[in-house]
Amino acid sequence: MTTFPLQPALVLIDLDGTLIDSVPDLTFCVDAMMACLKRPPAGEALVRTWVGNGVETLVARALTGTLHDTPDPLEYAQAYPIFLEFYAEHTCQRSRLYPGVREGLDWLVANGYRLGCVTNKAARFTEPLLAHFQLCDYFQLVISGDTVAEKKPSPLPLLHAAQFFNVNPAQSLMVGDSISDVKAARAAGFAIICMSYGYNHGNDINATTPDAVIDSMIQLSQLLVASC
């Protein structure tokens, strides 16, 4: 049972669906890829349910039109590099910071919290996205989907971060938007707060029973001890 207000020694924050609404650029690139393959566009509503497990999985989902099916290997081998090329050119044009993000990050830093970003997005896209939105300076560590051997929902990226900061996972907090963030946090022994506005494959995040669900990152100021 997590008791509020928390005073975590480390706060790790997810990227897509938590800090940034990246779905408009991802949809543009999925649909551009589908057009190259002479397939109909997927559209934003479906792509929104497919984001959160890395770009490889997003491409597989677009090709099968499902969350879990395996695409034809030949079509996948053709599609994946096409997607990567489009996303390299269209990483930031249509994506937006969610309201309250900068204010929430400023509050965390002003109150002495140490921050890391842990995303399943590949590093080659994470870095330009953070730079474009001038978010790099908030984070002392960024772990992307290809930084360590496993992605969330594995606890590995979170445990790697706890080790980097030399803090106890039981005194650490994950802030995310999806069931992968909740599973990773639980397995690592972190507390977990989720954003209500994120992706989570079209399902209500409350069903995954995080320690709290908030509508804006500025609400972290009500759940965490000030000036730690």
Ligand SMILES: O=C(O)COP(=O)(O)O
């Ligand atoms: O699926 C992705 O590429 C990234 O997702 P995440 O930032 O929510 O971990």
Ligand SMILES: [Mg+2]
């Ligand atoms: Mg996310």
